[in-house]
Amino acid sequence: MVTSQKFGGNWTEEKLNIFTSYLDSYLIALQRQKFKKIYIDAFAGTGEIETRDGEQCLVGSAKRALSSDKKFDHYYFIEADLQKAEELQNMINTEFSQMRRIVTIYCGDANEKLADIIRNVDWRYNRGLLFLDPYATQVNWTTLENVAQTKSIDVWYLFPFSALERMLPKNGKYDKSEECIDRLLGDTGWREEFYKKDPQLTLFDLSPDLEQSNEDRMVKVANPEHIKNYILSRLGTIFPCVSKDARIFRNSRRSPMFLFCFAISNESEAAQKLALRIANSILKSK
Ligand SMILES: C[S@@+](CC[C@H](N)C(=O)[O-])C[C@H]1O[C@@H](n2cnc3c(N)ncnc32)[C@H](O)[C@@H]1O
Known part of the structure; x- marks a missing residue:
């Protein structure tokens, strides 16, 4: 398949494996709960990622989420680039046609569209899993505040560590x-x-x-460790629970590129304990 999306680095697969391991466990953990389950991929891409040399193709987050054995009740995808949003739609039409009814694709800015989604879902009856996978500094802090206020969304956020360091x-x-x-x-x-x-x-x-x-x-x-702790402490000011095992992804020269963070907005201690146990065990092993 031809895709306009190019591969980010060796850690791209590591990131996707961590995220989809959590996604699978999340769906199993919630299968007997009365809540509806919502998936939100706010930087969705096309579903395929091509390596820079064009030789290898990775399955992207959107396709991985749609392929999991257990299913969400609804899937929201947000993608700013029209061509990529269309590629994603085509991929869903051909490979997941039976799921089209429960998929919504928005073409636009993640901050704006995510605010719309959050506003239109009744979070008393829904639980959400959100993937924030930007290239750089696109996620506004106010968006994270908005997510935290739902008290119902677990979020994996690929924080743009090197972009922040370059600005300091x-x-x-x-x-x-x-x-x-x-x-x-x-x-x-x-x-x-x-x-x-x-x-x-x-x-x-x-x-x-x-x-x-x-x-x-x-x-x-500030050194990288100091900056990492600061980012996690900032997340801890709005989310009741943040994993301390956030993973740093490095480039070939060992410089930090991204910090992969996990935060829970649910206030229930039991829910936090379970989600954190799953996330930490994946972060420590993969
Ligand atoms: C790192 S890629 C995401 C890869 C995707 N998660 C996957 O696994 O295939 C980031 C994507 O976000 C899109 N993007 C960039 N700025 C955006 C914005 N403000 N809102 C929504 N999408 C944006 C880019 O076009 C790109 O497809």
């Missing part, structure tokens, strides 16, 4: 990216968390006529 220069000159980081992390506290005043004296301090003094010169003090 060592010399503290983050002014061009401030708004984007605030939107991504949902607060302004990262400035104090990741930066400290530069303790080193430079030419500026010895020459009072020069404009920048030691007072306002900042230096980055």
Whole structure:
């Protein structure tokens, strides 16, 4: 099959395996519950992922979700790119025609369409599994708040770690990216968390006529572990339960690319315990 979607890296399959293992266990765990089960793939793609050299094809999240043995009551797919949304629709028409009735595809921005879906579902009678798999910084913090408020959705979020790190220069000159980081992390506290005043004296301090003094010169003090913990603690401010075993995916030079996070919005302790046990055991093993 020809697909417009290209392969992200070696960790792409690892990510999809973790996610679909959880999905399978989720459907088994909820099979005797009275709730309706809803799947939401907010960065759905086409259902197929082609390697950059065009030689290998991976099955993407949408197709994996539709192929699971046990089924959701409804599947929502969101994809911003019209061509990809059409490819996804064609794939469903040909390979899952018997499921078309329970599938809705939206072409548009994930933040907007997800807000519409959340608004139109009665979360007292439904439980949701959400996959947030963006290329970069597309997910707004307000979207995560919205998800958490349903108290009914479990979410796997591929947090764009390297995109965030790129916006945090060592010399503290983050002014061009401030708004984007605030939107991504949902607060302004990262400035104090990741930066400290530069303790080193430079030419500026010895020459009072020069404009920048030691007072306002900042230096980055956060390392990747620190940034990871900060992201998880931010998620913990809106979700009652967040896995500490979030997985860092690295590139071939071992630099962190993405942080794969799992959060539960359900307030029931029993539900949290079960979901967390499943997610953590997958994160530790796969
Ligand atoms: C990493 S890919 C998703 C791969 C997919 N989960 C899979 O396994 O096949 C990200 C997808 O999000 C789409 N996208 C980018 N920005 C978007 C946005 N703001 N809203 C919805 N989709 C978006 C891209 O076109 C791309 O298909």
